[in-house]
Amino acid sequence: MFKKKISGTHLLLFTLIFIIKLTVLRVVLFENYNVFTTLRSELVYIFSALLLIELIFSKGKVIAYLIFDFLVTAVFFSVIVYTAYFGTLPSHYDLNQLDQVGAVSDSITLLIKPHYFLFFLDFLFLIPLLIFIKKKDIHLFSLKYRNMGILFVVCLIGLVLNFSVHRDERIIDTMATAESNGIFNYQIQQYFQDAQTASAVRSFTNKEIQDIKGTAVLGDGDRYFGEAEGKNLIMIQMESLQDFILHSSIDGQEITPHLNELANQSYYYTNVFQQIGAGNTSDAEFMANTSLYPAGLQATSKAYGDRKIPSLPRLLSEQGYETATFHTGEVTFWNRIEMYPALGFGRYYDREYFGDEDVVGSFGPSDDILYEGTMDVIEGYVEKDKKFYTHIISLTNHSPFIMPAEKISIDLPSKYQDSFFGNYLEASHYADAALGRFIEELKAKGIWEDTLFVIYGDHSGLHGKLLKKEDTALISEEIGHHYSRVDRFNVPFIIHDPSAVKAEEIDQVGGQIDMMPTLSNFLGLQLDDYIHFGQDLSNTESNLFGMRYYLPTGTFFNNEVLYVASADEEKEPAAYDLQTTNFIPLKEEYKKYMNRMFELYELNDAYLNSLPQRGI
Numbered sequence: 001m002f003k004k005k006i007s008g009t010h011l012l013l014f015t016l017i018f019i020i021k022l023t024v025l026r027v028v029l030f031e032n033y034n035v036f037t038t039l040r041s042e043l044v045y046i047f048s049a050l051l052l053i054e055l056i057f058s059k060g061k062v063i064a065y066l067i068f069d070f071l072v073t074a075v076f077f078s079v080i081v082y083t084a085y086f087g088t089l090p091s092h093y094d095l096n097q098l099d100q101v102g103a104v105s106d107s108i109t110l111l112i113k114p115h116y117f118l119f120f121l122d123f124l125f126l127i128p129l130l131i132f133i134k135k136k137d138i139h140l141f142s143l144k145y146r147n148m149g150i151l152f153v154v155c156l157i158g159l160v161l162n163f164s165v166h167r168d169e170r171i172i173d174t175m176a177t178a179e180s181n182g183i184f185n186y187q188i189q190q191y192f193q194d195a196q197t198a199s200a201v202r203s204f205t206n207k208e209i210q211d212i213k214g215t216a217v218l219g220d221g222d223r224y225f226g227e228a229e230g231k232n233l234i235m236i237q238m239e240s241l242q243d244f245i246l247h248s249s250i251d252g253q254e255i256t257p258h259l260n261e262l263a264n265q266s267y268y269y270t271n272v273f274q275q276i277g278a279g280n281t282s283d284a285e286f287m288a289n290t291s292l293y294p295a296g297l298q299a300t301s302k303a304y305g306d307r308k309i310p311s312l313p314r315l316l317s318e319q320g321y322e323t324a325t326f327h328t329g330e331v332t333f334w335n336r337i338e339m340y341p342a343l344g345f346g347r348y349y350d351r352e353y354f355g356d357e358d359v360v361g362s363f364g365p366s367d368d369i370l371y372e373g374t375m376d377v378i379e380g381y382v383e384k385d386k387k388f389y390t391h392i393i394s395l396t397n398h399s400p401f402i403m404p405a406e407k408i409s410i411d412l413p414s415k416y417q418d419s420f421f422g423n424y425l426e427a428s429h430y431a432d433a434a435l436g437r438f439i440e441e442l443k444a445k446g447i448w449e450d451t452l453f454v455i456y457g458d459h460s461g462l463h464g465k466l467l468k469k470e471d472t473a474l475i476s477e478e479i480g481h482h483y484s485r486v487d488r489f490n491v492p493f494i495i496h497d498p499s500a501v502k503a504e505e506i507d508q509v510g511g512q513i514d515m516m517p518t519l520s521n522f523l524g525l526q527l528d529d530y531i532h533f534g535q536d537l538s539n540t541e542s543n544l545f546g547m548r549y550y551l552p553t554g555t556f557f558n559n560e561v562l563y564v565a566s567a568d569e570e571k572e573p574a575a576y577d578l579q580t581t582n583f584i585p586l587k588e589e590y591k592k593y594m595n596r597m598f599e600l601y602e603l604n605d606a607y608l609n610s611l612p613q614r615g616i
Contacts, residue, residue: 005142005143005144005145006054006142006143006144006145006148007139007140007141007142008139008140008141008142008143009133009138009139009140009141010054010061010062010065010130010133011050011051011054012140012141013129013133014050014065014068014069015043015046015047015050017069017122017126018043018046018047018050018069018072019035019038019039019043021072021073021076021119021122022038022042022043022046023035023038024118024119025076025079025080025119025183026038026042026179026183028080029079029080029083029089029175029178029179029183030175030178030179032179040182041180041181041182041183041185042182042183042184044155044158044159044162045159045182045184045185046072047155048152048155048156048159049068050065050068051148051151051152051155052152053065053068054148055145055148055149055152062130062134066123066126069122069123069126070120070123073119073120076119077116077117077119077120078090079183080116081112081116084464084465086464086550087463087464087550088174088175088549088550089174089175089178089183089186091174091187091190091278091297091298159185162181162182162185163185163188163189163192166181166185166189167189167192167193168193169181169189170553170598171186171189171190171193171553172552172553172554172565172566173552173553173565173566174186174190174297174552176552176566176571177189190297194297202602202603202606202607202610203610204531204603204606204607206527206528206530206531206532208603209531209532209533209600209603210535212544212596212599212600212603213535213542213543213544213545213596213600214542214544214596215535215540215542215543215544216540216541216542217539217540217541218538218539218540218541219539221536221539222539223521223538223539224267224521224522224538224539225521225522225524226522226523226524227497227499227500227522228452228497228499228522228523228524229522229523229524230387230524231387231450231451231452231497231523232381232387232388232389232447232450232451232452233316233321233388233389233390233451233452233454233519233523234378234389234390234392234442234451234452234453234454235288235389235390235391235392235454235455235456235519236392236393236394236435236453236454236455236456237281237284237285237288237391237392237393237394237456237457237458238394238397238431238435238455238456238457238458239281239393239394239395239396239397239398239431239458239461240397240398240399240401240424240427240428240457240458240459240460240461241397241428241431241455241456241457241458241461241491241492242457242460242461242462242487242488242490242491242492243270243272243457243490243491243492244475244478244479244487244490245425245428246259246260246263246492247260247263248478248479250410250412250413250416250425250478251411251412251413253410253411255410255425255428255429255432256428256429256432257432257436258432258433258435258436258439259432259435259455259492259494262439262453262455262494262496263492263494264503265496265503266494266495266496266497266500266503267494267495267496267497267500267503267504267506267538268492268493268494268503268504268505268506269492269493269494269495269506269507269508269510269518269537270492270505270506270507271490271507271508271509271510271578272456272490272491272492272493272509272510272511272512272514272515272537273489273490273491273509273510273511273512273547273557273562274457274458274459274460274489274491274511274512274547274550275287275293275294275511275512275513275545275546275547276294276458276459276512276547276549276550277293277294277295277296277297277298277299277300277548277549278294278295278296278297278298278299278549279294279295279298279299279300279301279302279334280299280334280458280459281334281393281458281459282299282300282301282333282334282335282336282339283295283299283300283301284456284458284459284512285325285336285339285343285391285393285458286300286301286339286343287511287512287513287515287516288312288391288456288512288515288516289311289312289313289343289391289516290309290310290311290312290343290516290532291513291514291515291516291517291532291533291534292309292513292531292532292533292604292607292608293513293533293546293548293600293601293604293605294549295605295608296548296549296553296601297549299334299335300339301334301335301336301338301339301342302334302335302338303608304342304608304611305335305338305339305342306338306342306613306614307342307608307611307612307613307614308342308344308611308612308613308614309342309343309344309608309611310530310531310611311343311344311516312389312516312519312520313343313344313345313346313389313391314343314344315520315525315530316389316523316525317344317346319387319525320387321386321387321388321389322346322347322381322386322387322388322389323344323345323346323347323388323389323390323391324345324346324347324348324349324377324388324389324390324391325340325345325347325348325349325390325391325392325393326348326349326370326373326374326377326390326391326392326393327348327349327350327364327370327393327395328350328351328354328363328364328365328366328369328370328373328395329350329351329363329364329395330350330351330364331348331350331351331352336348336350341614342614345391349373349374349377351364351365353373354369354370354373355369357369360395360396360403360404360407361396361398361402363395363398364395366396366407366434367394367395367396367397367430367431367434367435368434368437370392370394370395370434371392371434371435371437371438371441374390374392374438375438375441375442375445377390378390378442378447379445382445382447393458394431394434394435396427396430396431396434397424397427397428397430397431397461398427398461399461399466400420400423400466401420401423401424401426401427401428401461402423402427403423403426403427403430407430408426408429408430409429409430409433410425410426410429412425412426415474416474419468419470419471419474420462420466420467420468420471421462421467421471421474421475422474424461424462435455439453448498449498449499451498452495452496452497452519452522452523453495453496453497453498454493454494454495454496454515454519455492455493455494455496456491456492456493456494456512456515457491457492457493458491459491460488460489460491462475462483462488463488475487481580481581482581484576484581484582485551485562485564485576486562486576486578486581487581489547489550489562491512493510493515493518493537495518495519495522497522506537506538508537508538508540508541508543508559509543509557509558509559509578510534510535510537510543510545511534511543511545511547511557513533513534513545514534514535514536514537514543514545515534516532516534517532517534517535517536517537518534518536518537518538520536521536521538521539522538531607533545533600533603533604541559542558542559543557543558543559544556544557544558544593544596544597545557546597546600546601548601551564551565552564552565552566553565553597553598553601554594554595554597554598555594555597556593556594556596556597557578558593559578560577560578561575561576561577561578561584561590562575562576562578563575563590563593563594564576565594572586573586573590575587575590
């Protein structure tokens with residue numbers, strides 16, 4: 001058997017095909033035209049698999065090659081579309097989320113470009129060529145089975161050595177790591193490091209967290225404490241709501257008149273930024289209720305959905321509150337069916353409750369249906385004289401923001417027509433109008449005065465490949481300066497207390513991780529024995545927090561800057577002034593803050609890993 005010779009024709013053919021595909025893949029993802037880099041960092045994985053096909057299959061070899069080619073090409077295609085949509089490279093975790101593609105199909109369809117299908121071009125000539133090779137019995141060269149086995153072992157040794165060199169390198173930027181170390185090697189490296197993180201457990205205190213952050217407390221730290229103690233809590237997470245859209249007008253028409261009115265009568269935190277990970281909207285829900293960092297490269301709802309997580313719903317349940325969360329989509333999306341019990345919500349209401357009336361896009365019923373159904377439940381609490389906390393997740397203002405004609409109630413100038421930004425303005429205007437109707441109903445039914453009413457944005461809507469140069473120009477014109485990352489990640493955070501003596505605009509820099517401590521202060525909840533990584537934005541003079549998915553790990557915000565880390569030797573880190581949004585010179589001290597963020601992530605992940613499983 002070991003002396004048997006194997007024709008190398010198919011091996012050579014498919015090796016050449018994959019050299020072309022891998023080169024194109026790296027050009028599209030990284031704009032890297034270096035073929036040698038492709039051969040060095042990527043081909044060895046594919047070549048090893050092709051050798052394995054030669055060694056295993058004596059019959060059906062051609063079918064095995066074709067299946068392998070199709071599957072790998074489909075993965076390449078998916079990677080390009082995913083990167084275009086999310087702006088970051090997918091990890092191995094994202095393979096577990098393919099069942100969710102249908103929910104974002106409207107946006108994904110718009111992102112797929114005809115030239116992406118060129119990856120499958122080889123199948124047009126492969127079948128005829130393979131038939132021709134078989135008919136003519138073409139054998140360009142042959143290798144002994146033993147020699148092919150030796151070659152396979154050599155490739156495996158090369159893979160192991162390559163992995164060993166890079167396995168402990170800190171992954172700061174997934175794109176930069178994949179470009180330098182190879183896409184396949186990055187995935188293995190990430191898997192290895194995640195396995196190490198999953199086994200890390202460590203005990204620590206809130207003081208240790210605050211010492212790392214260098215937190216400075218404002219005054220006695222008790223401003224507004226207990227101001228809304230005992231009140232009901234309605235917290236609304238608004239889809240794709242960015243802060244700059246508030247108080248914006250087009251041709252004299254306010255985009256968000258009801259939010260504007262609410263902000264003018266509330267505690268309005270103007271410098272709050274998104275921090276979501278791969279779980280996107282569900283990660284925003286997680287942070288707002290826990291003051292913990294999300295898992296990063298995988299949805300927190302999937303990584304820790306089996307745990308019992310300390311949270312705002314649990315704290316309020318201990319105070320006698322009824323707790324429920326409302327979402328017109330499927331509860332299985334982002335594994336919320338596990339996340340909601342993990343967070344301690346007493347009930348959840350999803351598509352099964354709201355039905356199929358007035359469905360917009362591919363997610364679910366409109367915001368009007370959401371608020372109507374939620375109001376029915378709230379009235380039930382009121383009738384039973386129960387205090388309640390309802391967390392409401394709006395959906396209609398979702399990418400690609402294409403609204404039915406009957407829901408468009410703003411007349412935009414022609415330059416906005418059929419543009420991504422124009423669609424966003426129309427969808428935002430509808431979401432605001434639906435919110436306004438909900439607020440009026442709360443007031444009419446006497447619920448408003450005894451309720452702490454909270455609004456925040458989950459993440460940006462204007463980003464990615466759907467955002468064209470023309471859109472960026474229109475946004476920049478609207479906000480009066482170039483649309484930057486600071487503008488993109490800035491989300492509104494509004495706390496309305498009807499009993500408040502005055503409204504206040506608070507410019508303390510914060511993140512979604514700070515929402516839960518800020519709310520707890522208003523509600524009179526003590527967090528001394530509750531591990532949390534955020535802080536009360538009403539009672540602090542400094543802050544340090546990070547983002548580790550849509551920007552490289554190590555990226556941080558403090559009171560002055562957004563620092564974007566970089567692991568690419570050819571690409572320097574960047575620092576944005578949070579007031580002007582302009583680039584500013586780098587300072588040596590930024591590296592110190594970046595390393596502090598790594599410390600905070602290690603503590604956060606160790607804490608999540610230490611949490612007990614539900615039912616244990």
